[in-house]
Amino acid sequence: MGKTEDNKKKKYESLLNTALELFTAKGINNTSISDIVDHAGVAKGTFYLYFKDKYDIRSKLIMHRSSRLFIDAHKALSQTDITDFSEKLIFIVDHILDELNENRGLLTLLYKDLSWAVLKKNMTIRHFDDDVNFYEDVYQKMILDSGIEFKDPEIMMAMIFELVGSSGYSSIIYGEPVPLEALKPHLADAIRAIIKLHLPA
Amino acid sequence: MGKTEDNKKKKYESLLNTALELFTAKGINNTSISDIVDHAGVAKGTFYLYFKDKYDIRSKLIMHRSSRLFIDAHKALSQTDITDFSEKLIFIVDHILDELNENRGLLTLLYKDLSWAVLKKNMTIRHFDDDVNFYEDVYQKMILDSGIEFKDPEIMMAMIFELVGSSGYSSIIYGEPVPLEALKPHLADAIRAIIKLHLPA
Amino acid sequence: MGKTEDNKKKKYESLLNTALELFTAKGINNTSISDIVDHAGVAKGTFYLYFKDKYDIRSKLIMHRSSRLFIDAHKALSQTDITDFSEKLIFIVDHILDELNENRGLLTLLYKDLSWAVLKKNMTIRHFDDDVNFYEDVYQKMILDSGIEFKDPEIMMAMIFELVGSSGYSSIIYGEPVPLEALKPHLADAIRAIIKLHLPA
Amino acid sequence: MGKTEDNKKKKYESLLNTALELFTAKGINNTSISDIVDHAGVAKGTFYLYFKDKYDIRSKLIMHRSSRLFIDAHKALSQTDITDFSEKLIFIVDHILDELNENRGLLTLLYKDLSWAVLKKNMTIRHFDDDVNFYEDVYQKMILDSGIEFKDPEIMMAMIFELVGSSGYSSIIYGEPVPLEALKPHLADAIRAIIKLHLPA
DNA sequence: AATGAATGAGCTTTCATTCAT
DNA sequence: GATGAATGAAAGCTCATTCAT
Numbered sequence: 142m143g144k145t146e147d148n149k150k151k152k153y154e155s156l157l158n159t160a161l162e163l164f165t166a167k168g169i170n171n172t173s174i175s176d177i178v179d180h181a182g183v184a185k186g187t188f189y190l191y192f193k194d195k196y197d198i199r200s201k202l203i204m205h206r207s208s209r210l211f212i213d214a215h216k217a218l219s220q221t222d223i224t225d226f227s228e229k230l231i232f233i234v235d236h237i238l239d240e241l242n243e244n245r246g247l248l249t250l251l252y253k254d255l256s257w258a259v260l261k262k263n264m265t266i267r268h269f270d271d272d273v274n275f276y277e278d279v280y281q282k283m284i285l286d287s288g289i290e291f292k293d294p295e296i297m298m299a300m301i302f303e304l305v306g307s308s309g310y311s312s313i314i315y316g317e318p319v320p321l322e323a324l325k326p327h328l329a330d331a332i333r334a335i336i337k338l339h340l341p342a
Numbered sequence: 343m344g345k346t347e348d349n350k351k352k353k354y355e356s357l358l359n360t361a362l363e364l365f366t367a368k369g370i371n372n373t374s375i376s377d378i379v380d381h382a383g384v385a386k387g388t389f390y391l392y393f394k395d396k397y398d399i400r401s402k403l404i405m406h407r408s409s410r411l412f413i414d415a416h417k418a419l420s421q422t423d424i425t426d427f428s429e430k431l432i433f434i435v436d437h438i439l440d441e442l443n444e445n446r447g448l449l450t451l452l453y454k455d456l457s458w459a460v461l462k463k464n465m466t467i468r469h470f471d472d473d474v475n476f477y478e479d480v481y482q483k484m485i486l487d488s489g490i491e492f493k494d495p496e497i498m499m500a501m502i503f504e505l506v507g508s509s510g511y512s513s514i515i516y517g518e519p520v521p522l523e524a525l526k527p528h529l530a531d532a533i534r535a536i537i538k539l540h541l542p543a
Numbered sequence: 544m545g546k547t548e549d550n551k552k553k554k555y556e557s558l559l560n561t562a563l564e565l566f567t568a569k570g571i572n573n574t575s576i577s578d579i580v581d582h583a584g585v586a587k588g589t590f591y592l593y594f595k596d597k598y599d600i601r602s603k604l605i606m607h608r609s610s611r612l613f614i615d616a617h618k619a620l621s622q623t624d625i626t627d628f629s630e631k632l633i634f635i636v637d638h639i640l641d642e643l644n645e646n647r648g649l650l651t652l653l654y655k656d657l658s659w660a661v662l663k664k665n666m667t668i669r670h671f672d673d674d675v676n677f678y679e680d681v682y683q684k685m686i687l688d689s690g691i692e693f694k695d696p697e698i699m700m701a702m703i704f705e706l707v708g709s710s711g712y713s714s715i716i717y718g719e720p721v722p723l724e725a726l727k728p729h730l731a732d733a734i735r736a737i738i739k740l741h742l743p744a
Numbered sequence: 745m746g747k748t749e750d751n752k753k754k755k756y757e758s759l760l761n762t763a764l765e766l767f768t769a770k771g772i773n774n775t776s777i778s779d780i781v782d783h784a785g786v787a788k789g790t791f792y793l794y795f796k797d798k799y800d801i802r803s804k805l806i807m808h809r810s811s812r813l814f815i816d817a818h819k820a821l822s823q824t825d826i827t828d829f830s831e832k833l834i835f836i837v838d839h840i841l842d843e844l845n846e847n848r849g850l851l852t853l854l855y856k857d858l859s860w861a862v863l864k865k866n867m868t869i870r871h872f873d874d875d876v877n878f879y880e881d882v883y884q885k886m887i888l889d890s891g892i893e894f895k896d897p898e899i900m901m902a903m904i905f906e907l908v909g910s911s912g913y914s915s916i917i918y919g920e921p922v923p924l925e926a927l928k929p930h931l932a933d934a935i936r937a938i939i940k941l942h943l944p945a
Numbered sequence: 946a947a948t949g950a951a952t953g954a955g956c957t958t959t960c961a962t963t964c965a966t
Numbered sequence: 967g968a969t970g971a972a973t974g975a976a977a978g979c980t981c982a983t984t985c986a987t
Binding site: 572655658659660661663695697698700701702705706708709710712713716717718719720721726729730732733736737739740 | 773856859860861862864896898899901902903906907909910911913914917918919920921922927930931933934937938940941
Binding site: 253 | 462496501511
């Protein structure tokens with residue numbers, strides 16, 4: 142890799158990381174591009190070499206970071222000996238919720254703009270070498286491995302995703318209706334119940 | 343009510359209604375206070391007599407409008423002869439989703455800032471004479487009427503609320519994972535399953 | 544006139560006058576709105592209360608100042624006892640050229656954007672109380688007074704206007720093909736010749 | 745011509761042609777050097793190897809293109825059997841106006857910065873092998889051929905040039921005071937009248 | 946000669962807020 | 967209470983120019 146190429150990557154990543162910090166700390170509305178470049182130590186014009194605007198860098202961040210959440214959860218799962226499909230999914234859910242609980246800034250960033258629809262559409266774009274498509278690479282493989290022929294597996298996944306995301310957000314950020322640890326078993330029950338609804342007759 | 347009093351109310355409501363129109367049409371970020379007062383036909387200074395800022399008027403709007411959604415749904419329910427608790431809840435859910443489907447601007451406004459936590463906390467403030475507290479006035483009464491002693495009724499309601507809100511949003515706005523009409527039966531099944539989980543042993 | 548009203552007029556005129564000074568001194572391309580408001584002693588936002596942008600203030604200036612040139616020339620004419628139509632026109636031309644020769648900044652500002660087409664179209668708008676429509680108020684009256692029924696009087700006027708404006712500009716700014724005083728008699732001859740072409744058969 | 749030499753010429757001309765396209769399409773103020781190099785397919789730095797700035801490339805363009813107008817007109821003239829001096833000039837004028845009418849972008853580019861003064865001064869610089877000096881190579885030869893000893897032939901030419909340029913611009917761009925075809929005979933008459941003024945006694 | 950990443954001064958424009966009337 | 971002219975900080979964005987490669 143040439144010196145220039147190297148430098149470019151450095152600046153690009155510096156901008157991404159800085160933006161994440163500021164977005165999670167102050168929110169995107171209160172973060173200006175001047176803020177970002179100042180903290181990243183690059184000139185203002187440089188920002189526009191890599192990103193269209195604030196919302197461009199945000200969406201790149203969201204996709205990259207949400208991918209990482211799924212990858213991490215999946216890695217952790219592979220080091221357990223859980224075999225049941227439901228329990229696998231619950232493990233992943235718990236793992237992701239724990240990570241978000243540790244990093245509430247990230248949760249806030251992701252939550253506002255990450256629905257199942259957005260995730261599914263964008264997960265196919267690999268922003269970095271290690272981006273993964275959860276729906277295709279992980280979820281569908283898990284279903285295949287389970288040997289079960291679910292009815293409407295995508296709707297099933299979408300409902301679980303929305304339930305977990307939305308309830309998890311409320312629980313972590315507001316402690317409502319109960320704190321995360323208290324919510325988890327209820328979520329697990331609900332997930333099992335939703336999966337059961339989609340088992341073949 | 344005096345003439346002055348009358349005039350005050352008029353200006354106040356003009357501001358509220360105009361803000362709703364503009365927020366739903368252009369989003370809150372792209373709506374300025376100048377926009378609001380211009381369209382409302384009052385002077386700029388007048389805005390500050392009634393509201394602290396843009397976010398103040400928004401939160402007042404959200405509470406008022408979400409209340410109305412529940413009131414309308416509940417009124418419609420009272421004109422049916424549905425008696426089963428699950429079916430009542432499903433009726434309310436369908437009714438609200440239909441209204442939001444008709445008014446997607448409102449959905450967008452409400453969605454980002456309306457979680458179970460916010461709703462529960464704010465529903466106790468009556469902004470207008472006809473505001474209603476769904477959780478206390480409607481939901482708890484429905485439970486009482488059902489004669490069932492649910493386990494953790496608030497967690498049950500919260501999960502249903504988050505599942506419906508989040509999935510409904512994706513479905514209405516993006517058509518993902520399926521359009522609203524196709525989603526409804528799946529949501530109904532999921533709601534019944536969640537309720538079942540909370541039936542007394 | 545109220546105090547506020549008075550103040551408004553003051554600021555508006557301050558902006559106009561300052562803009563003229565700067566445009567003539569540095570050219571419009573090298574004059575920023577910051578420049579204008581700084582020199583005019585008003586806040587930046589104030590500029591936008593009165594003008595859309597730099598080009599809006601320019602066009603208002605052009606119309607106002609070109610009107611004044613014609614008014615001044617006409618006033619001066621009325622204090623002579625010239626009766627012949629051609630000589631009247633030549634007097635006006637000389638007078639205007641002399642004024643522009645004294646104020647080359649104004650000439651530069653006017654020249655690039657003031658054609659017969661623009662002048663005719665805009666002269667009907669009265670930007671200030673004393674704006675005058677040269678074509679309707681002055682020129683047509685002069686024709687009437689002359690008692691002559693010219694062929695195509697508008698084309699005649701347009702050609703004279705363009706010839707004088709364009710040659711005058713070159714002469715004043717570049718001294719080409721000859722300095723103004725040397726050019727005047729040639730222009731006078733050409734004007735008489737053009738007028739002669741439009742005399743009735 | 746070596747390969748490198750060849751390549752240089754190619755880049756230079758690519759820049760010139762691209763600049764002309766963009767200037768005529770969007771105006772010089774709205775054309776950036778980035779625009780030019782992007783469309784020309786060369787690197788940004790390369791621009792500065794050949795031109796000082798935007799205005800440098802413009803003035804080179806103006807001279808080159810205005811030369812071509814006169815060359816083309818003169819070539820066309822040589823294929824007619826017009827012998828009279830006035831009619832020759834009128835033919836050239838008509839020819840140039842027709843070309844500019846077909847290419848209004850070029851007209852706009854030329855008009856703002858092309859007075860008799862500029863033309864005369866710059867026409868002596870040969871930017872390309874085929875550049876021609878209208879004043880020296882064409883006009884003075886035409887006068888010689890006519891056998892007439894005009895009074896002040898340069899002033900005569902300058903006035904005709906300014907009259908035609910300025911009236912033609914208004915007519916083509918704004919249709920004022922009349923469209924080009926209607927203007928032509930009036931211009932021809934005016935040209936003949938001006939020439940007549942400069943015939944020897 | 947040619948490149949194009951990087952710069953940062955400087956631009957236009959918006960807009961929440963104030964306060965004299 | 968109601969007004970709306972005035973403010974000026976701060977935003978997003980552009981772009982001519984440089985210079986290491």
